[in-house]
Every structure is written in structure tokens, then in C-alpha cells.
Amino acid sequence: MEEADRILIHSLRQAGTAVPPDVQSLRAFTTELVVEAVVCCLRVINPDVGSGLSPLLPLAMSARFRLAMSLAQACMDLGYPLELGYQNFLYPSEPDLRDLLLFLAERLPTDSSEDADQPAGDSAILLRAIGNQVREQLAVPWVPPLLRTPKLQQLQGSAPQKPLQTSRLVLPELSSRGESREFQGSPLLLPPPAQVPQLAERAASLLECHTVQLCQHAHHDCPGDEDWVHRAARLPGQEDARAQRQRLHKHLAEQLHQTWAHLGPPAPACDLGEQLQAWGAGTRTGARATKGSRFTHSEKFTFQPEPKAQTAQASDVPASQRPQQDMLAAQEQELESLREQLEGVNHNIEEVEADMKTLGLSLVQVETECQQSELSTAEREQTLRLKSRAVELLPDGLANLTKLQVVVESSAQRIIHLAGQWEKHRVPLLAEYRHLRRLQDCRELESSRRLAEIQELHQSVRLAAEEARRKEEVYKQLVSELETLPKDVSRLAYTQRILEIVGNIRKQKEEITKILSDTKDLQKEINSLSGKLDRTFAVTDELVFKDAKKDDAVRKAYKYLAALHENCSQLIQTIEDTGTIMREVRDLEEQIETEMGKKTLSNLEKIQEDYRALRQENAGLLGRVREA
Known part of the structure; x- marks a missing residue:
């Protein structure tokens, strides 16, 4: 039984129960440990049910009773065959607890191929944490470094330590005389990509030049903004290049922040079909809204x-723009x-x-x-x-009527002739039809029989495939368990231990067989002696009784013989009663050991303590109700 308890405790530890190392049998399980083990098993078997149960035993007695009743109901829903109540969890006994935990351990799911490949222990927890972090980072869209919030900086990192380097591009200024094309085509001015010596700086330089042109085009009506844009576009000899670029970067960062604040945070990730539908609806709406000339x-x-801006401009517009x-x-x-x-x-x-x-x-x-x-x-x-x-x-009714009767009679004769011919053809056709119908019935019976055989064969193939799949899963589980076992332990110790257990079982079987044979021999001997005794007494009684009529001494001997026979019978009956009493004593001792294993006294003390705690809680609740 201790070996079975150790195997069961090992299964509970694999299910996630924190069983202390010093606990080696179910006799040492406490109420808290029982509740934790059952909740962990339920979470593995059915996560929807187990997620709503707490593995920690609450302090309040009413909450304990509710939790125990919930556990009992969940186990009964799984198909537990025996009677189960809150007392099996709050005041557990060793046999009932063993039956319950064995029932739950048998229903623990086997390791699938994905779970079998994952390592167990702290490494599995680390890998799961890494996977969750990667999934969380992939779910967040990429944001430029200057626009990242503190949370996005934690997920995607802060701005790069080494900023992008840009080079100033010289572009031709367009004029009406067409000199720009000649200057562009001459070897004096290289194309913009060729003006940047470093390949990594080309994209940044082109973007910066394009941004300056956009700012010039967007702020042509604002003299203040145009001033710094033109200053940024001048040659480096006119102003310090570093100060220009700092002002330009500051302005661009402000523009990006304003644009990001106007657009708002990115929309949550959704399905591609939903995005296409939303885009199509927006396009149709926009098309309807912009439909016109x-x-x-x-x-x-x-x-x-906007209207307000238009009214303000209308008030300040000069006469030339009216x-x-x-x-x-x-x-x-x-x-x-x-x-x-x-x-x-x-x-x-x-x-x-x-x-x-x-x-x-x-x-x-x-x-x-x-x-x-x-x-x-x-x-x-x-x-x-x-x-x-x-x-x-x-007009000629009688002649026509006579002709009609002749036609009808000829039609009747023709019908009779056709009926006779049809009868001649019908008899062999009907016989052939019946013969073919019998053949068809025989074929249908044969086909139905073969169909039943094929279905049975398919069922046996399906059962064999399921059995093979189950054995394959068991094999994978055993291989994964073998990989998780320590490698320094040799199989010789386990083999010797198994052989010792098998040898002990064989010796016990031999001793039991020997005791049974001795019991049978002893019973046969007792039966033969009892029969011999009865026959000897009958012969002796008959001989002595014949002589007792003639001699007084023989009569007295006959009385002594009857008394001896009676006393021997009483002695045999006493010995049999003694054996029966000894068997009952052994049965009672086994029952006492069983009851002692149920921890009745300790459970009774716990029940009394819980009863006192419950009365205190009820008294406190009554006091609160009266105060309210």
C-alpha cells in the first residue's frame, strides 16, 4: 500500500500539487493538502471547472463548507461512483481519500505530443514566460522612437543610442530659362543618391530634404515659420549647421507628436476580413459623399x-481679394x-x-x-x-349508329385478341420476373451480409487504430517520463526491487496454498475422526447396553460411558466456539485498525473545533445584525 501511495503522490506532484518531501503516504495528508490536491487535479482535468475553485482553504467555516461542497459536486459531475460530501474533504479518512485520489489520477489527461516535447520544471515556466512576452510585443504595432510612450518604450525599447546621420543635398532651383535641366545633366551636379557617400545615410538624407521642402510648401503663408525654414535650407556658411539641424529636428518632433495625438492610438488588431470590410464601407461612403461634378x-x-477661419479671413481680406x-x-x-x-x-x-x-x-x-x-x-x-x-x-343517324356499333364490336374483338396475345407473353415474362426477383433478393441478402461484415471489419480496424493511438500516447508519456527521470540512477536497483516484490508475492502465495492444503487435510482428519468416534461409540454402547441388563457393574460402566461421551461432545463444542470467537476477535481487530486508519478521534476533535468556530461566527453575525 505504501508503494501505491508513493506512486499516487508522484502523480499529484506532476499535476501541480505542492506535496512536501516528508509526506510519503496518504495517512499524513492534512485537510489543506487534500483540498489543494483535488483542486489541482480538477484544474488539469477540466480547466473551466477548476479555475473557479481556490486551492487554499479559507479561514471562515461557512466558506470552508461551501468550498468542500463545490469540490464534492465537481467530483460527482466527473462520474465519481461512491457517495461524496463535504466531510470527505474537511475530515478525510485514508481509504476514502485513496479511492477519491485514484479516481482523479485515472482521469488526468495524458501528455500530448506538444506537451511531451516541452521540458518540465523551471525551464518550462521560463519558456512560457518568454513566449508570452514575445506574443505581447508582436501584438503591439511598431511606433517611431520619438513617439513612443513609456509603456511602448518598455515593450519596444527606447530611442536608438546612435541617431541617424544625414548629409545636405544640393538640388537645382527651377527657373523659367531652362537652365536647371542643363545644370542637372552636367557633371558638376551629381544625382541626390550619389551625393551621399554612406549608403546608410541616403534614406535619412532624402527624407530630411523632402521634409524641408514640404515645410516650405506648407508654411508659405506664415512668415515666422518660413523664416526658419529658409534658414534651414541655406548653405552651411550662412549659419551654424548644427543649430539649424537641432531646430529642424525639434520642429519635426513637434509635428510628429501633434500628428500622432490627432490620429490617436493604433486600432486593436482584428481580422483581415473585418479590416477589408471596414475599408470597403469607408470607400463606398466616401464615394457617395464625394459624388458630383x-x-x-x-x-x-x-x-x-473651417467656417470660423473663413469668416476671420473674410473680415481681414483686402479689397484686391474680394x-x-x-x-x-x-x-x-x-x-x-x-x-x-x-x-x-x-x-x-x-x-x-x-x-x-x-x-x-x-x-x-x-x-x-x-x-x-x-x-x-x-x-x-x-x-x-x-x-x-x-x-x-x-342527318344520317341510324346508319352512323350502326357503323359506330360495328366499329365498337371490332374494337372489342381486337382488344380480346390483344389480351390473349398479351396473356401468352405475360406468363413467361411473369415467371422470368419472379425468378429474377428471387435472384435479386438473394443478392440483396448476400450484399447486406457482406456489408455487415465490412462494417464489423471497419469497426475492428477503428478500434485497433484507437488502441494503437492510445498505446502510442502511453509510449510517448513513458518516454517523456523516462527523459525526466535522473540519469544517474541505474535500472538494476528498480529491477531488483521488482524482483524482490515478485518473490515476496510468490512466497505469500505458496504459504497461502500450504495453509489451505493443511486446513483441508485437517478438516478431512477431523471428519474421519468424528465418524470413527461416532461408530465406536455406537458399537460400544450396543455391547455395553446388552450386558448392563445382567450386571450392575456393567450398568455403572454404561453410565460412565454416556457421561464421558457427553463431556467429550461438550469439549469439542467448546473448542469450536473458541475458534469461532478467535476468528471474530481477529475480524474485530481488523475493523479496529480500519477505523484507526480513518482517524475518527482526530476528525471528531476537528469537528468539535469547527463547531465552536461556527458558533462564534454565528454569534458575531447575530451581533452585527442587531447593531444594524
Whole structure:
């Protein structure tokens, strides 16, 4: 039993139960350890059920009872066959606890191929933590270093220690005389990529030059901003290059921060199909919103300032720009009129669609009535044809009637002749049909029998495949357990231990067989002696009884013989009662040992302590209720 307890404790440790090393049997399990073991097994067997249970035993007695009842219900839902209650967890006994833990250990899932390949112990926890960190970093989109928040800096790292180096690019200034093309094509000015000697600096230099041009184009109306842009675009001899680049970098960083704050954080990751649907919906919405003339598109993309800004500009616009404002007002009026016309056209289209639907329903109804009238017309034409034929035959009615009777009789004779010929053909055909039907029934029976055999064969193949799969899983589990076992322990010790256990079992079987044979021999001897004794007493009683009638001494001997026989019978009965009492004593001792294993006294003391604690909790709750 101790070996079985050690194997069971090893299974519980693999399930995640923190069993102390000094615990080697289930007799040493405490209530806290029992609850932790059962919860860990439930979490491995059914994570949905086990995740809602706490492996720690609460301090309050009511919470303990609720947790124990939840554990009992979860085990009963798994199919535990015996009766189970809260007392099996709060006041466990060794036999009941062994049955429960064996039931849970048998239902622990076997290691799959993925779990078998993973190492066990602290390394597995480290690998899982690394995997979770990598997945978390992959779920966050990449953000430029200057725009990273503190949380993103923790995930993606801070800005690079070595910033990008850029080189100033010399670009030709366009003029009306066409000198730029000649200067561009001459060997005096190299192409922009060739002006940067380092390959790693080309992208940064091109981006910086492009950003300067965009800033010049965007801030042409702001003198203050244009000033620093032109200063940044001048030659290095006009101003310190380092100060220019610092101001430029500061301005670009502010622009990026403002753009990022306007756009907001990145949208959560979703499915590619959902993104495509959202993009398509936005495109259709935008297309409907921007649908119109070319003037509408040019007006939308050219004049973008807000109404407040437009009113402020209108108040400060000089007289030279008023014709442009008048043109804008005229365009707005034209746009409003076009919108009103578009709404009217849409309303007319809706009305026409409604009329088309109504006319379509009317058309379907008319077509149905037309088909019905065509059918009735065809029937009437057939009736009219018959009546016209009858009217044509009326002038010579008797002759026509005689001809009709002759035709009917000839038709009847022809039908009888055809029936006779059909009967001649029908008999052999019917016999052949019956023969073929019997053959078909035999084939169907044979095919059904073969189909049943094929189904049984498929079932046996499926069972064999499942058995092979199960044995393969067991083999993988055993291989993984073998890999996790320490390599310094030789198999010789385990083999010798197994052989010793087998030898002890064989000796016990031999001793049991010997005791049984001795018991049988002793019983046979007792039976033979009892029969011999009965026969000897009967013969002696008969001989002595014959002589007792004639001699007084023999009569007294006969009385002594009867008393001796009675006393011997009493003595044998006493010995048998003694053996029965000794067997009952041994049974009672075994029951006492079993009850002692259930820890009845300690459980009774725990029940009394829990009862006192529960009464204190109830008293405290009553006091709170009265105060409330």
C-alpha cells in the first residue's frame, strides 16, 4: 500500500500539487493538502471547472463548507461512483481519500505530443514566460522612437543610442530659362543618391530634404515659420549647421507628436476580413459623399479651411481679394442649387421605383389571369370539336349508329385478341420476373451480409487504430517520463526491487496454498475422526447396553460411558466456539485498525473545533445584525 501511495503522490506532484518531501503516504495528508490536491487535479482535468475553485482553504467555516461542497459536486459531475460530501474533504479518512485520489489520477489527461516535447520544471515556466512576452510585443504595432510612450518604450525599447546621420543635398532651383535641366545633366551636379557617400545615410538624407521642402510648401503663408525654414535650407556658411539641424529636428518632433495625438492610438488588431470590410464601407461612403461634378471635387480639395477661419479671413481680406470671395460665394450657391437638384432627382427616382414595383405586381397578376383564360379556352375548343362532330353525324343517324356499333364490336374483338396475345407473353415474362426477383433478393441478402461484415471489419480496424493511438500516447508519456527521470540512477536497483516484490508475492502465495492444503487435510482428519468416534461409540454402547441388563457393574460402566461421551461432545463444542470467537476477535481487530486508519478521534476533535468556530461566527453575525 505504501508503494501505491508513493506512486499516487508522484502523480499529484506532476499535476501541480505542492506535496512536501516528508509526506510519503496518504495517512499524513492534512485537510489543506487534500483540498489543494483535488483542486489541482480538477484544474488539469477540466480547466473551466477548476479555475473557479481556490486551492487554499479559507479561514471562515461557512466558506470552508461551501468550498468542500463545490469540490464534492465537481467530483460527482466527473462520474465519481461512491457517495461524496463535504466531510470527505474537511475530515478525510485514508481509504476514502485513496479511492477519491485514484479516481482523479485515472482521469488526468495524458501528455500530448506538444506537451511531451516541452521540458518540465523551471525551464518550462521560463519558456512560457518568454513566449508570452514575445506574443505581447508582436501584438503591439511598431511606433517611431520619438513617439513612443513609456509603456511602448518598455515593450519596444527606447530611442536608438546612435541617431541617424544625414548629409545636405544640393538640388537645382527651377527657373523659367531652362537652365536647371542643363545644370542637372552636367557633371558638376551629381544625382541626390550619389551625393551621399554612406549608403546608410541616403534614406535619412532624402527624407530630411523632402521634409524641408514640404515645410516650405506648407508654411508659405506664415512668415515666422518660413523664416526658419529658409534658414534651414541655406548653405552651411550662412549659419551654424548644427543649430539649424537641432531646430529642424525639434520642429519635426513637434509635428510628429501633434500628428500622432490627432490620429490617436493604433486600432486593436482584428481580422483581415473585418479590416477589408471596414475599408470597403469607408470607400463606398466616401464615394457617395464625394459624388458630383468635377467642380465639386476641386472645391472640396482646394478650399478646406473651417467656417470660423473663413469668416476671420473674410473680415481681414483686402479689397484686391474680394472678387475671389465673390467667386467663392457664387460657387457655394451653385453647389447648394446642385445639391437641391440632386435631392429632387433622387426623390423622383424613388417614386419611379415604387411605381415600377406596383406595375410589376400588376403584370404578374395579368399574366396569371391570361394563362387561366388560355386553359379554359382550350377546354371549350375540345368540347366544341366534339359537339360539331356529333352535329355532322345527326342527318344520317341510324346508319352512323350502326357503323359506330360495328366499329365498337371490332374494337372489342381486337382488344380480346390483344389480351390473349398479351396473356401468352405475360406468363413467361411473369415467371422470368419472379425468378429474377428471387435472384435479386438473394443478392440483396448476400450484399447486406457482406456489408455487415465490412462494417464489423471497419469497426475492428477503428478500434485497433484507437488502441494503437492510445498505446502510442502511453509510449510517448513513458518516454517523456523516462527523459525526466535522473540519469544517474541505474535500472538494476528498480529491477531488483521488482524482483524482490515478485518473490515476496510468490512466497505469500505458496504459504497461502500450504495453509489451505493443511486446513483441508485437517478438516478431512477431523471428519474421519468424528465418524470413527461416532461408530465406536455406537458399537460400544450396543455391547455395553446388552450386558448392563445382567450386571450392575456393567450398568455403572454404561453410565460412565454416556457421561464421558457427553463431556467429550461438550469439549469439542467448546473448542469450536473458541475458534469461532478467535476468528471474530481477529475480524474485530481488523475493523479496529480500519477505523484507526480513518482517524475518527482526530476528525471528531476537528469537528468539535469547527463547531465552536461556527458558533462564534454565528454569534458575531447575530451581533452585527442587531447593531444594524
